[in-house]
Every structure is written in structure tokens, then in C-alpha cells.
Amino acid sequence: MARPLAALAARPNVTAKLSGLVTEADWDAWTVGDLAPFVAVAVDAFGPERVMFGSDWPVCLLAAPYGRVREALADALPPLSAAERAAVFGGTAVRTYDLRP
Numbered sequence: 001m002a003r004p005l006a007a008l009a010a011r012p013n014v015t016a017k018l019s020g021l022v023t024e025a026d027w028d029a030w031t032v033g034d035l036a037p038f039v040a041v042a043v044d045a046f047g048p049e050r051v052m053f054g055s056d057w058p059v060c061l062l063a064a065p066y067g068r069v070r071e072a073l074a075d076a077l078p079p080l081s082a083a084e085r086a087a088v089f090g091g092t093a094v095r096t097y098d099l100r101p
Contacts, residue, residue: 009045016046019054022063036076048084052092
């Protein structure tokens with residue numbers, strides 16, 4: 001999986017959304033540790049400035065409430081600065097989708 005992801009990440013106009021993680025895991029028994037390796041590969045390939053949180057709502061509700069999904073991604077992220085975390089949880093989406101407050 002890492003090689004195709006790296007090929008996409010080599011394209012500067014491509015961003016990655018971290019979404020659907022909990023519903024691809026065991027709905028009743030997933031842990032942050034199950035998610036962390038996949039999150040690390042994406043963040044390593046794209047960097048936090050090109051990765052964004054995606055809840056996969058309402059589908060995520062099959063495996064966890066929205067708040068738990070967000071918390072799980074926050075816990076699964078590799079060590080990042082406050083600015084890098086802000087990018088993952090909003091800044092990348094604002095820039096990618098050209099959102100205006």
C-alpha cells in the first residue's frame with residue numbers, strides 16, 4: 001500500500017483524507033493501535049499539510065460515535081506540532097476545498 005500512496009503523494013496537487021478508518025476495522029473491537037499504522041503511512045507520504053481528517057459520517061456511526069472517531073484519529077497521529085495538527089483537522093480542508101469563513 002505504501003508504494004502506490006507514495007506515487008500519489010509525489011504529485012503536489014493531491015491531498016489525502018483520513019476517513020473510513022473505523023468502519024474498515026472490526027466495528028466492535030478496533031483500537032487506536034489498529035488505525036495508527038495506516039495513519040502514519042499517509043502522514044509520512046503526504047505530510048500533515050496535505051492530509052485531512054474525514055469522519056465518514058454517518059457511516060462511521062456503525063463503529064463509533066463521531067467524537068470517538070475524531071479522538072481516535074487525534075490519538076493515532078504521529079507526533080505533530082500544534083500547527084500540523086491544525087492542518088490535519090481543518091487547515092488542509094480549507095485550503096484544498098477553497099473554503100471561506
